[in-house]
Amino acid sequence: MNAARPSPLSGLAVGAAIWAPLLALIFAPLMSFLIYGFFQVEDNQIQRTLSLETYREALTNPAYMRTFGKTVLLALQVSLACLVLGYATAYFVWRRPARWRAPLLFLLAAPLLMSYVIRIYAMRGVLGANGLLNGVLTTLGIVDEPVTAFLFNLTAVKLTLIVILLPFATLPTFIALERIPASLLQASSDLGAGAGRTFRSVVLPLSLPGATVGAMFTFVLAMGDFLAPELVGGIDGFTYGRLVFTQFGLAFNWPLGAALSALLLAVALCVVFGARAIGSARWRR
């Protein structure tokens, strides 16, 4: 009869049932991959002796660093484009009358539930030599011959990633816009601010943190992506994600792959914590 609190034993059992899967399925894999970076490969055999050799190689080899730099630049461009285009689109949708907003929002979100591969595949149809983009350009007379510059290079990767990752930028922005209390907007116009002024001094400052968090998310995803570069990038579009992926396939150098992606993990964690700081700063205000 005496049990206002669950007994310490059953509390422990519940705690274990919750924490065990999380630690086993999320924490342990991350740890094991970080440890793998301390191993080496010799004669196609993984040597389980701990050394910093593989990490050193991963972090100093100029070829890897060049690929890393190229990928950071690519991800920055993609996320910036997503930020600008995503913000404009979210703002546009937010300003529609209520009955248009829900369907438009659904249209913005729906691609998230469409297969990633399929959307890359569809982009190939647009970008290819016989693709939609070339078709439009030749029809309009902007170019005489279909250009091959759109597919199997870095530009194709950028365009594809922008289109694929856009929803990750528009949705957080829209949510941030929705959270702005109507009274603030009314107060601003009431105080004599025009629409442009209200946008600059009320709407933008209040929604930019949300939009930035979304854009940071697209940055992380663009950094780690290897499918889009693989399928539309050709040789020119060899990115860091592909470099890592190769280590688990053809190159068969898991320790190197693990060490290389440790850098990716570090970048991603920095961005995640940065985004959290931005996200919570918004509430502290």
Next chain:
Amino acid sequence: MTQSPVDGGPLLSVRGLAMRYDATTALAAVDLDVQNGEFLTILGPSGSGKTTLLRLIGGFIEPSEGRILFDGVDIAHTAIEARPFNTVFQDYALFPHMNVAQNVGYGLMVRGRPKSEIAEKVAKYLEIVDLAGMERRHPAQLSGGQRQRVALARALICDPRLVLLDEPLAALDAGLRRQMQEFLKSIQRQTGVTFLFVTHDQDEAVTLSDRICVMAQGRVEQIGTARDIYYRPKSRFVATFFGDNNLIEGCRVTVDGACVETPLGVIDLAAPTALAGKRATLCIRPESLSPLSEGETADMSIQAQVTAVDFAGPVTRALLETDAGVRLSLKSFSRPERDSILAGARLTIGFTASATALIPAEAAP
């Protein structure tokens, strides 16, 4: 006193019950006896610890210190579902996905009672709370008063030894509130179940209760009948919490405790022994003062000047100043013809010693 000690002891005894959160003391060493079958109201201003006390008794939280004795057993740390008490919540807390019958029958259902028994008892209790025919409705389809009654039936159906009600009427409008007060009172009489009721509304407390427990700042100030609380306050807080009161400062109780020297004169009064020889404050209700006509006498009579008169419908209030400079307020029934009490007039007013109460004087400045 209407205290009715039934077969010996109280139903529930709270001893030294305290509840502390990090910085705040929500409840500080409360003692309280609940008698079987009574309607006991806990009354106090906001933040005085009423809800905390009720939730401790109900078992929703565990006390930092103290005991809750039920049938002689300390249940302060007993699981909530094992206590034979049921609660009526302020926001009713009806299960939104269940209909009225399912809500009311819930306590029996989780005890694994047979369906036929549940149906029978649900029908009976819905009859009692006057909701027969509403079985299939969902809480969202009920009015505030109806939801209230569902909550009450749900709490009563398991035959609890004690029903805990935390401001159950606070969300209702004035008219409905009055109606529900009558209703609660009659249900309590009808079922004979002990009610522990929380409110911060004095009128409600007075109308409903057998006894009232006045709380302030996490402490029990006084427990007694409404009449006791009203006429025999034991502290300054209680004396001023209910309605108007005249507090006459600067009194001194004689050493033998048989009379009190006041600025109005000496009054023969059996003072509480604790106050013998001490400084004290005399309390007297405005309506206990009455204007004396020529030749009438009273235990005490004083001369005073009327400084202001205020007609307020059924009663007329007057502000008086005695020759000794004591300000008093007086309340009497209004009369259709012009009152004898006029601003600027001199009056003789009288009162009986039994209408007064003594409380300890304020700490010396």
Next chain:
Amino acid sequence: MATVSANFRAADARRPLIGKRSLADWLLGAVAGIVFLALYAPIFLVFALSFFRTRRGEVQWDSFSLDWYGALFSNAEIAQALVFSLIVGFSATLAAIVLATGIALYASVPQRSERTRAVLEFLVFLPFLLPPIITGLSLLILSREIGLPRGFITISIGHTVFVLAIVYRILLTRIQAVSRNVLEASRDLGASRWQTFRYILLPQLGSAMAAAAMLAFALSFDETMITLFLVGDESTLPLRLYAMMRVGFTPEINALVTLVLIASVLLALIAARFIRGRVGDIEP
């Protein structure tokens, strides 16, 4: 245009609007138009191509047929992949719902410390926030270390971990919306913890669970990057597609893609209805 703009303001007074359509407004509309076009043009192209033949890159608009669909249905490999994807989706969804329900309940106990909750949520959200490649390769390495062969189990684990965050988020929001008083009332009426969960919380979680399950299933059904690391002999549908695309265009891909798209959108629409429709259940 003036009337449109007036309507607009009447319909939605809270959005301060420029009286006349300014240049900025037009620009905004143009950008949004391009974005929507970029999102949907590729998809519609695939959709169209699934019904027509192409010759030397030119679409033959007079060749409407359902041939590609026919070819698709006679492709046994695709059918196998589809079945496997469905099985993985169901398993991962079920596992994620059970796990996320437990975690959300555990996290919403009022006396749980802020720190505990933060660590818990950090772990839950990690696989969703990190690039999928990291989740994939770390699960691959661990499963190799413990000698778990790649296949159904590893893929299901990968998908469970990936969709956990979304399911957790939806369930936690709903659990927090259930009034604490109602749960206390149940205990007060004599119900045990389990009975309170079974009779009070679970029925109120039902629709949130359904919505979360559909989202989880859709995400699992489409997952590719994590799966690539964890796949064994049996391939999921997206991996089958990936393989077909790498060897070149086979036109029946268009038909397959169209069908998958339609299924995804339907699922998303139903999930959206569930998430929204629920609010009305309780307070009509």
